[in-house]
Amino acid sequence: MFISEIIETRGEGEGQTEICATAEAQYDSAGLKVSVALNSFVRCVCPSGNPENQTPSWLPRADHVSEYLAHDEADAFTKDVFQSWVKKVRATIPHDLPSTI
Numbered sequence: 568m569f570i571s572e573i574i575e576t577r578g579e580g581e582g583q584t585e586i587c588a589t590a591e592a593q594y595d596s597a598g599l600k601v602s603v604a605l606n607s608f609v610r611c612v613c614p615s616g617n618p619e620n621q622t623p624s625w626l627p628r629a630d631h632v633s634e635y636l637a638h639d640e641a642d643a644f645t646k647d648v649f650q651s652w653v654k655k656v657r658a659t660i661p662h663d664l665p666s667t668i
Contacts, residue, residue, distance in 0.1 A: 568592040570649045574657050581613045588656045590649040594641045601641040603648050605630040607656045625659055
């Protein structure tokens with residue numbers, strides 16, 4: 568399972584950037600374990616901007632969460648972990664962040 572969310576958009580037109588969060592889950596059927604890799608980044612959505620994702624120092628570092636569960640519980644667990652991650656990323660966005668990042 569892969570989940571992504573645009574948490575906030577700054578700027579307009581050529582200077583538009585998005586602050587994003589992602590989660591990628593893998594399930595190990597033999598070990599009955601779900602592993603969720605969490606990440607956040609900033610990207611430029613304008614055609615003339617830098618296409619590479621950037622990770623400013625104010626964003627939380629990538630994280631990883633694992634849990635032993637039955638396969639039918641893995642999706643709900645991943646969604647819960649992701650929602651917590653989104654809240655954490657949102658809380659780190661500076662209030663005085665410029666409209667172009």
